[in-house]
Amino acid sequence: MAIPGQTGDTAHLYEGKTVRAAPPSRKKLAGQMKGSKEIPKDAVPDVHIPTFVESMFGGPLVPRMRFLPADKMVQTLQMLAGVVMILLGVLTYVVTPVSGTLWFAFSDMLGVEVLGVVLHLTVVLAALGCGFWGIFQRDARFLLASYVLFILVSLRFASSKVTFQWLPIEGEFIEKILLIMYAVFLVMYMELTNSVIRFSMLDTSIRTGEVYVMNVKKVLNRYHISLVITPVIAAAVAFLTLMINIVIPAIVGLFSEITATRLRESVELTSVYGVALGTMIVFLVVAAVFGANLPARFQKFRESA
Amino acid sequence: MFGSLAIALYMLGLTLRNQQLVTVAVVLLSFLTWAALKAGHADVAASGRRxxxxxxxxxxxxxxxxxxxxxxxxxxxxxxxxxxxxxxxxxxxxxxxxxxxxxxxxxxxxxxxxxxxxxxxxxxxxxxxxxxxxxxxxxxxxxxxxxxxxxxxxxxxxxxxxxxxxxxxxxxxPKTEDLKDAFVKSKVPKIFTGAVNIRQPGPGSEFYNLREYIPGDPMKSINWSAYARMGKVMVNERERDAVSDIIIIIDSRAVAETGPVSRNSLVYGTRAAASLAQFFLSRRDSVGLVVYGDEIVSVDRDTGKKQLYVLLTKLAGAMARGNTPLQVVTNRILPHINRGSPIIVLSCLEDDATIVNAIRDLRARDFDVTILTPSSLEFEFDARRLDRTGYEVLKTERDILISELRGLGAFVMDWEPDMLLSTALAGARGF
Missing domain, CATH: 2.60.40.10 (Immunoglobulins)
Known part of the structure; x- marks a missing residue:
């Protein structure tokens, strides 16, 4: 709009003013042409400092990974671990009597023996409960608690002899078989629950594209075969060590029948120290095999065949 | 962990005379031994070495x-x-x-x-x-x-x-940005024809002005419409193009890496240098590069695609190290470059007390100095590593320095993180 008495130019706007050279307006310049102002995700590095416990164990005890919903591979392992856990629960209850436990001593002191039994049962049930939650929620903390409780149940004082309080079992052989089954199931339980976590991590890594697995079935088959073979071998070794009170007299019997009979009747061989001796002998053989580098030599032979 | 557990259970079992614990330990040890055998771990165990x-x-x-x-x-x-x-x-x-x-x-x-x-x-x-x-x-x-x-x-x-x-x-x-114009013009005529306008008439591609025909002028330069309009034979004069020496100086001192890994002064500087080098070399100019950090690395002026790869390779390898002052760089390169050549400095302008003197030296010798200064303050502030008060104080100091440099006749642009290079260059030149 033209103002009366003034020309159309803009000179009047500058009258009485000093016009200085000014730096250009950055905001104006930026205008529409804008790059992204978003801070990249990798701009601030994520540093995890291990805790004291982690540094002691050389890594995290409980994985922090968030798992994706379990796929068929993990579900099968969960079912298997669940079955083994129930069998282990039964075996634990059979193999580990309440006598000699800490809570038995406590209840005995109070004069309420039933309390000991109740507490014993509670520990077994707590171990099962933690295990159940740990397996199906894939929470390693509960699994860890379950292992501790299962081991805690076996901790008994002043008892060198296995007593099957809950089942009327007689006969050393059956007792030892049950004991080996208990041990094998405990170890299998640890391994299977561990594998639930391990395979969940693997499954999540596969599905998030972090790792690619060629022929998953073959890899799984190998694991399943190992799950059958390894417990059998471990049970055989354990059986050999537990039956050392029969094996040693049998060998000695080849040379002297009297010494063999004495050994058979020896308290040391039938006690836990007999098992220790058996373990020592068996693992001395294993150590000799390792010492002579036989497995590596055998592997080398197979590789060059 | 399983090995430790097995041994612990074994020892505990023996101490407590507990057969269950010993049996569990034996089974666990057997498991581990078998796994070791299968994994071919034997030779490690046998040699006793880590x-x-x-x-x-x-x-x-x-x-x-x-x-x-x-x-x-x-x-x-x-x-x-x-x-x-x-x-x-x-x-x-x-x-x-x-x-x-x-x-x-x-x-x-x-x-x-x-x-x-x-x-x-x-x-x-x-x-x-x-x-x-x-x-x-x-x-x-x-x-x-x-x-x-x-x-x-x-x-x-x-x-x-x-x-x-x-x-x-x-x-x-470093990635490059397509530039339509760098707004950098040389004032120095040179012998060879090139692509940078030097604001003088001569053989070139850009229109300069009209003048009357002089015998000997080529027919193709006659402006027929001007002839029809004015009644006199007029010819187009073109602005003289010449090969120009463009010197790009990159600040690669340790301070240039202030800010996030992917957003800091050095990253922006190298990208800008790559874009500018590509732009000038495509116009047949000679481009030289100086990268200074813990040492001064320079690439002599040259033209062509090969030079572009040489420059890009140097820029790719620029590491944020050392604290060489800018004046040391200018003192070293001044005797070797032609007066009046455009010099483009890419620096955060931080932690260097010699900047003003160095730019004063360049301006005193009539060099056309353009400074693009990616602001590490903005990078730090965006990454929430700098509080508002600190930012304001440092920003004021920086603005004062920039004003001082502008007072020396240098074209300075405070290059904010969201600004494109072409915009920053235009801004430096007052467009």
Whole structure:
């Protein structure tokens, strides 16, 4: 709009003013042409400092990974671990009597023996409960608690002899078989629950594209075969060590029948120290095999065949 | 952990005379022993040496018959470019193996397609190809490799690892921005015709003015419409183009890396330098480069595509180190460059008390100085590493310095992170 008495130019706007050279307006310049102002995700590095416990164990005890919903591979392992856990629960209850436990001593002191039994049962049930939650929620903390409780149940004082309080079992052989089954199931339980976590991590890594697995079935088959073979071998070794009170007299019997009979009747061989001796002998053989580098030599032979 | 548990249970079992604990320990030890045997862990145990001390040849029989080869789709890419990697793993052994293969990548690389970590069963005397694509977000010299191969027992108790020393190098150039105009004009005429306008009439491509025809002028320069309009034969005069020496100075001191990894002064500076070099070289100018940090690295002025690759390679390798003052750089290069040549300085202007003197020296010799200064304050403030008060104080100091430099006649632009290079250049020149 033209103002009366003034020309159309803009000179009047500058009258009485000093016009200085000014730096250009950055905001104006930026205008529409804008790059992204978003801070990249990798701009601030994520540093995890291990805790004291982690540094002691050389890594995290409980994985922090968030798992994706379990796929068929993990579900099968969960079912298997669940079955083994129930069998282990039964075996634990059979193999580990309440006598000699800490809570038995406590209840005995109070004069309420039933309390000991109740507490014993509670520990077994707590171990099962933690295990159940740990397996199906894939929470390693509960699994860890379950292992501790299962081991805690076996901790008994002043008892060198296995007593099957809950089942009327007689006969050393059956007792030892049950004991080996208990041990094998405990170890299998640890391994299977561990594998639930391990395979969940693997499954999540596969599905998030972090790792690619060629022929998953073959890899799984190998694991399943190992799950059958390894417990059998471990049970055989354990059986050999537990039956050392029969094996040693049998060998000695080849040379002297009297010494063999004495050994058979020896308290040391039938006690836990007999098992220790058996373990020592068996693992001395294993150590000799390792010492002579036989497995590596055998592997080398197979590789060059 | 299982080994420790087994031994602890065994000792506890013996102490408490508890057969259950001892049996569990024996079974656990048997498990571990069998796993060790299956994993070929025996020779480690037998030698009594740690795995780290072993050489590659000793790393294990089961891994000795493996080899790997790698092929890259390109050895030179620009930032945000992609490289396709093909890794071929061969099993020369007659035994089938379950392997974990991880191709080591530089930390800044991102996998776009496929995976560099593979778990697989490799059959006897078979080979397999692993293909993946990596994105390269930051400039630099990079190496892919070695290939880590791991074999472990099925329970994951023991593993053996070997590094196959297969390395492939590649170069990531700073990414460039297409510039339509750099707004940098030389005032110095030179003998050879080139592409930079020097504001004088002569042979060139840009229109300069009209003048009357002088005998000898080529017919093609006659402006027929002007002739019709004015009644006199008029010819077009063109602005003289000339080869111009453009010197780009990059601040690569340790302070230039202030800010996040992918957003700092050095990253912006190298990208700007690459874009400018590409722009000027495409116009047949001579471009020289000086990168100063802990030492002064210079590339002499030259033209052509080969020079562009030389410059890009130097820019890719620029590391944030040292604290060489700008005046040391200017003192060294001044005797070697033509007076009046455009000089473009890419610096954060921080932690250097000689900046004002250095620019004063350049301006005193009539150099056309353009300073693009990526603001590390903005980078730090955006990354929430700087509070508002600190930011305001530092910003004021910076503005004062910039004003002082402008007072010396330099074209200075405070380059904010969201600003494109072309905008920053235009801003520096007052457009």
């Amino acid at each position: 795995l780290e001390e072993k050489t590659d040849e000793e790393a294990g029989v089961s891994l000795s018959n493996l080899s790997a080869m790698r092929k890259l789709s390109s050895a030179r890419v620009f930032e945000d470019g992609e490289v396709e990697v093909t890794l071929r793993v061969q099993n020369h052994s007659p035994l089938s193996k379950v392997l974990e293969v991880r191709d080591s990548l530089p930390e800044v690389m991102r996998i776009k397609k496929g995976a560099n970590y593979i778990l697989m069963e490799l059959g006897p005397r078979r080979e397999t190809m692993i293909e993946y694509t990596v994105e390269c977000p930051l400039r630099g010299f990079y190496t892919i490799g070695p290939v880590a191969v791991r074999i472990q027992d099925t329970f994951g108790f023991f593993h053996r690892e070997k590094e196959l020393h297969v390395y492939d190098d590649f170069l990531v150039f």
